Amino acid sequence: MKLYFSDFFEVPPSQLKRYGAFDISLVSDLPLFIDPFLLFHSRKPQYRDLHDEIIKYLRFLKGKSANLNLDPDLIQSLYRFPEVDQNWLGFTTEGNKGHGLGRKFATALHRNLNRIFSSFGDERVTRGSHLEKLCLIDSGVGKDNISDFTTNLIKGFLLKYTNGFAKRFIRRGLKKKFSVPRVRFSYRTESWQSQDFVLPCFENNYVLLTPKDMLAKEDTWINRADLVSDFDTVCDSVSNAELRAKINNYFLKILPEDASSKQRREAASETIRHFPTIIDYFIRRKERQGRKAESISSGRVKSSETLYHEQFGKLVDLLAKRSGFYQTSGRTYQEALSRVRFLKDVIENKGGHKIFYVKGRLLERESDAHILYRFTWYATPSDVSREVNDGRGPADFKISRGSRDKSIVEFKLASNPQLEKNLQHQTEIYKKASDAEKSIKVILFFSEVEKDRVESILRSLKLDNKENVILIDARGDNKPSGSKAA
Numbered sequence: 001m002k003l004y005f006s007d008f009f010e011v012p013p014s015q016l017k018r019y020g021a022f023d024i025s026l027v028s029d030l031p032l033f034i035d036p037f038l039l040f041h042s043r044k045p046q047y048r049d050l051h052d053e054i055i056k057y058l059r060f061l062k063g064k065s066a067n068l069n070l071d072p073d074l075i076q077s078l079y080r081f082p083e084v085d086q087n088w089l090g091f092t093t094e095g096n097k098g099h100g101l102g103r104k105f106a107t108a109l110h111r112n113l114n115r116i117f118s119s120f121g122d123e124r125v126t127r128g129s130h131l132e133k134l135c136l137i138d139s140g141v142g143k144d145n146i147s148d149f150t151t152n153l154i155k156g157f158l159l160k161y162t163n164g165f166a167k168r169f170i171r172r173g174l175k176k177k178f179s180v181p182r183v184r185f186s187y188r189t190e191s192w193q194s195q196d197f198v199l200p201c202f203e204n205n206y207v208l209l210t211p212k213d214m215l216a217k218e219d220t221w222i223n224r225a226d227l228v229s230d231f232d233t234v235c236d237s238v239s240n241a242e243l244r245a246k247i248n249n250y251f252l253k254i255l256p257e258d259a260s261s262k263q264r265r266e267a268a269s270e271t272i273r274h275f276p277t278i279i280d281y282f283i284r285r286k287e288r289q290g291r292k293a294e295s296i297s298s299g300r301v302k303s304s305e306t307l308y309h310e311q312f313g314k315l316v317d318l319l320a321k322r323s324g325f326y327q328t329s330g331r332t333y334q335e336a337l338s339r340v341r342f343l344k345d346v347i348e349n350k351g352g353h354k355i356f357y358v359k360g361r362l363l364e365r366e367s368d369a370h371i372l373y374r375f376t377w378y379a380t381p382s383d384v385s386r387e388v389n390d391g392r393g394p395a396d397f398k399i400s401r402g403s404r405d406k407s408i409v410e411f412k413l414a415s416n417p418q419l420e421k422n423l424q425h426q427t428e429i430y431k432k433a434s435d436a437e438k439s440i441k442v443i444l445f446f447s448e449v450e451k452d453r454v455e456s457i458l459r460s461l462k463l464d465n466k467e468n469v470i471l472i473d474a475r476g477d478n479k480p481s482g483s484k485a486a
Contacts, residue, residue: 001320003027003313003375005088005207009170009200013309019165021209022301023309024088029307030376032089033147034154038297041290042385046157047214052451054153055129057185058113059121063120077192079106081152081182087208089215090144103146109134119140125280127287129305132222136272136279143220155208156183156195162209163197176201187308188343217300221293227282229269234282247275307368311355316375318346332382332399332407337378337468340409340442344472348442355476362446362476369444370396373411375440407438414471416446423469444472451475 004023006013016023020182024030039051061078064070083090112134113120121129135146151158161179166175177200182192198208220224227234235251238244255267272278286293319342330338346352355372356362374397377384385398397409423441441463445451454471458464 001316003316004309005209006201008202009174009207011169014121015169016165016209018109019169020211020213021161021165022089022215022305024207024209024210025308026088026207028371029085029088029090030371031303032215032301032304033143033220034089034150034210034214035220035293036146036150037221037286037290037293038216039150039154040128040130041293042213042215043064049129050154054131054150055121057153058129058131060187061109062113062120065110068112073108075110079109081148083148083156084151084158084208085216086206087151087158087210089210089394090147105149108303123280125277126283129282130222132220133283135220136224136282136447143223146220152182153254155180158210158336159183159195159197159199161211162199164175165209166198166200172198174201175199178206179228180206212301213294213298214299215301217304221297222283222286226264226286227272227379228268230282230285231269231271231278234278234285237281237285238278243275243277247271247278252276307355308371311357312372312375313371315346315355318350319343319376319423332401332405333440335380335382336399336407336409336440340440340470343373343376344470348473348479351479353476353479356446356474357442357476369411369413373397373409373442379481407440409440409442409444412444414450416441419443419454420457420461423463424456428458439468441469442472443470446473446476448476 002008003025005011005014005026006016006023013023022032036051039047042051043050060062064074064078119181120133123129131149132146135143140384175198177196178201179194179196181194183195184193185191186193198210201207209482231251234243235247238247251267251271254270256263259267343352347355356368374384377399381401383400385400396411398406399409400406410422412422416422443454444455451471453475455464458469459465463469
């Protein structure tokens with residue numbers, strides 16, 4: 001079963017490893033992304049140069065941001081970018097089609113570069129300038145936006161990196177010359193320019209490789225969650241005593257008495273908006289912990305390799321051995337139900353539960369469970385969409401075959417504290433919003449306690465013994481031995 005770049009382009013995984021590239025999946029995006037801080041802090045001059053180019057472009061945009069009435073078409077050209085889906089990285093897990101950098105990101109960047117980050121490119125507190133500043137002040141701009149922006153601005157490097165690998169290691173019939181738009185920016189003409197590259201070809205599109213040492217998982221090193229949670233420590237690090245006193249006074253003034261943790265976070269966020277210089281002190285702390293950032297990112301990427309290649313690959317092989325599994329068809333509801341039942345049997349009785357354990361450590365990330373389920377739909381004639389948002393929030397999966405045959409699949413963990421609420425309301429809302437006829441709820445549990453909890457919830461909601469509510473026992477302490485599970 002072909003899942004990964006090495007499979008489709010007939011190169012040994014060890015060759016990619018020696019080249020330093022991550023062996024991406026060409027079935028589903030993987031939740032990894034380029035973290036610009038790893039470029040900034042890298043010991044490789046080439047990576048630091050890439051970061052300098054990002055900051056150079058942002059300085060150029062800052063100059064444009066002085067004109068608050070900038071032509072919308074120019075904003076479209078300079079600020080908005082499509083997702084570089086050819087690298088097969090990101091957070092959609094619906095193939096590799098994401099949303100890119102839309103109007104909201106463009107507007108926030110144009111506004112904040114002039115209004116809030118007036119000193120961008122001329123910082124006095126930090127060692128350098130950082131794109132991530134934008135997500136620190138604006139909660140609507142997240143790691144996916146930062147990564148998409150970074151990937152677009154270093155696309156030329158990624159194209160050359162992949163071009164080099166393709167020319168040396170990929171046979172002629174699996175690569176071709178592509179004319180790629182928006183590769184280099186000309187500051188003379190203030191326009192993006194195209195360039196030709198020889199690249200791996202998959203389904204009439206090119207594929208990009210990414211070096212592992214610029215990848216991260218979970219969040220960017222410089223992130224809003226850490227800024228808010230470390231607010232007190234960051235404020236204490238402000239060297240100007242008068243400014244520090246003003247910040248503390250403002251924070252205490254807007255903080256309600258007997259404030260909850262949520263109210264403290266809200267007060268911290270408001271204080272940061274009022275005193276954006278706090279961000280520079282937070283970034284300075286992060287800069288000083290650069291080695292830690294490299295170590296954590298490297299560890300998470302290695303764990304991802306183990307999970308997505310070894311663990312997921314073994315499970316897909318088990319599914320492929322099941323007669324007819326990947327050829328299951330029919331109405332979307334029956335097809336989805338059959339795939340869930342096959343998956344349940346493999347996890348519970350054929351050793352598939354091991355997918356959730358890396359070196360004996362249990363992984364319970366819901367995003368990984370979603371990717372796993374997406375792999376079970378490889379080569380299906382149905383359209384499998386992940387995180388479909390039809391106006392009332394995103395559903396996990398929508399399976400459709402034409403406009404008249406749609407089903408929703410919600411794939412949850414028993415440990416989710418919102419499980420009862422989700423089971424009671426969410427799926428029916430998604431069904432109505434997407435015109436889906438039927439829904440399936442799939443719940444994985446990893447302990448006896450979780451099993452008891454979810455069964456109690458199902459009884460209280462009168463969902464026990466329902467065909468479309470399926471529990472999957474992914475415990476590791478009650479499975480047959482390796483010889484019996486083979």
